Amino acid sequence: MFPSADHEAWLGEQLRLQLDFGRRFPHPDGGAAWLRSDGTPDLERPVHTWITARMAHVYSLGHLAGIDGCGALADTALAGLTGRLEDGEHGGWFASSEDTTKSAYAHAFVLLAASTALVADRPGARDLLERAAGVLDTRFLTDAGLYAERWDAAWTDLEDYRGVNANMHAVEATLAAYDATGERRFLDRAVHIADTVTGWAGTNDWRVPEHFDTDWQPMLAHHLRQPDHPFEPYGATVGHGLEWSRLLLTVAAAEGGDRTAAATSLFDRAVADGWAVDGHEGFVYTTDWEGSPVVADRMHWVLCEAICAAAALGRSTGDSRYDDLVALWWQDAATHWIDPANGSWAHQLARDLTPSDTVWSGRPDLYHSVHAVLLPRLPLWPTAASVLRNAR
Template identity: 35%
Template sequence: MANLQTPKFKTKEFLIEHIESIMAFYHPHCIDNDAGGFFQHFRDDGSIYDSETKHLVSSTRFIFNYSIAAILFDSKEYLDAARHGIDYLRNSHLNKSSGGYAWTMKGKVVDDSTNYCYGLAFVLLAYSTAYKAGIDESKDYIDETFELMEKYFWSKEHELYSDEISADWSNVSKYRGQNANMHSCEALISAFEATNEQKYLDRAHLIANNICNKQASLADELIWEHYDSNWQIDWTYNKDRPDDLFRPWGFQVGHLTEWAKLLVILERYIDEEWLIPRAVKLFDDAVEMGWDEKSGGLVYGFAPNGDVCDSDKYFWVQAESLAAAALLAQRMNDEYYWKWYDRIWTYSWNHMIDQKYG
């Protein structure tokens, strides 16, 4: 990429080239032709350091990436790789007797069979994106996954999904989290886009309203991560672990901007006045509280009093935030958000993207 000036970050040419470079880093040597699925643990030079461990979230995200790439580049090779991923999902992660999906695998052997709504959200996203790409059998899997989540995770009382259930479905954790619901909302939007079935959009809308309005009203209009079984805020859960990978304490900057992104997408299909103002508020609060004025980049999390509780910079926080900025810039026709897009991209390009290996 010869010209690295900030304005190039907005061009289709730059974005396509960057996507190609990411795909080239993984493809085709990420494909595990022996155990199935994809290798998931790479050094910065692309070499594999763990060929056995496979996480449900990564197994499904590979399917998502390959499906999107198949659409974008009209590539049968990428589409075949997505099918390869679905085969592993169906034949290894999926427990065909219980209907659940193993959280982690060691090759073809189940390592952790706990059922997580967070994981199923990505299963639903994988199937819906694969169906968009032309893998027709995935349509049935979309509905199958939705009904599985409906049967075991959905609470009619609280109109949100629970988080964690034992492998045999007998023990439901008392923990409730917004993260699983956010990613369920994302997957349900994708399912609606893929199938045009209204039930998926209705459910995505219901979750968004309950998290971004009802639950946010408990936290000064921001979105707290952790709740008890009655969806009351648990301010102390993981307070000593603000850097936890899946359940960090504090307001999560990347989740605030991710919700902003999802609300803008929802507004394409649902005409409700609250969606864009909430998206704007969530994004603006996130970057105001989360931007590191000294070193650049968006931090991981901040405490209820506004103090940064984890100053580390994660790639996904920057990625979700620049995507939200782009969508808001387009929707609002406001240069303010393009400036944030360029600002976050510039930090990411200078500090996070490996210019040597890709």
């Protein structure tokens, strides 16, 4: 059963609660501060580009949804991206206020933020979008048509590691840029990356290989001794299988194709490997390449992506089993993850569903949880930003 008899109204209230919880994110020096569990900014932590961009994105969505004050907060986050986090000398964006490396992951979120902000008619969004797209294509794009991972500040040293996580978020970002601008090149990029990664997963029992060398050869033992890495964990990341499932359906809706079979395979593998496989409710974080749990702690973003993917498959197929899973996972969220007082989500729980912070401390941003309460209510295409704008 859903957490409320009127689930649509409950989701709308959850969106408002979350965006109210996060209102204290502006850092006095610019950008978005890391939020503690009570929503206060942790000013001792660096300001991260990816968090700042995510906050620009979700508060632009909040503005489009008609929630008071969100437009100004989106502008504050955007000012962080065009201020202290942007490299005025060499171009591009620093990873954080204390890390001058430049990652495709962070740049993808800058592109996403700018695209959503453009739809929301925020000042400077178009110029930011063009700069972010230009840096991604001139600095990160490889001959394989996928994005490399990380440069130094001066663009002189590109590390050999290649990662799927950054490319996954680049798919989301380029889809958003296509929707915001109508430029086909962005859709073509998303399609190529999505089809490439789908091919890799399809030959790996639908577990997505995450880590590659400079020649895009998989490194299946990467971080074997650091399996709980927050961005590059060892093995298969259950949440990414779910996230790719939803993204494939979005790519198909944007392009006019059909990727339902691959999306279903990714979803079914992730659920079979991840959901309640160790005698406790919830999704494990990672598994080995045979599907056995490696990191059994639960991450909020995995549950969020499960809800979004199940809702997308239900919308695409009409199969009621996905509605049942959405209901089951919302009950899990309401019981274990969501603070009923303010709508914020815990970011990590141990396998016995007690609080944990070995990977994520506090509640640094709202990206996944805002998507969970918003995307299942909307069509797969166009993007949430355009749907909200068109409904105004």
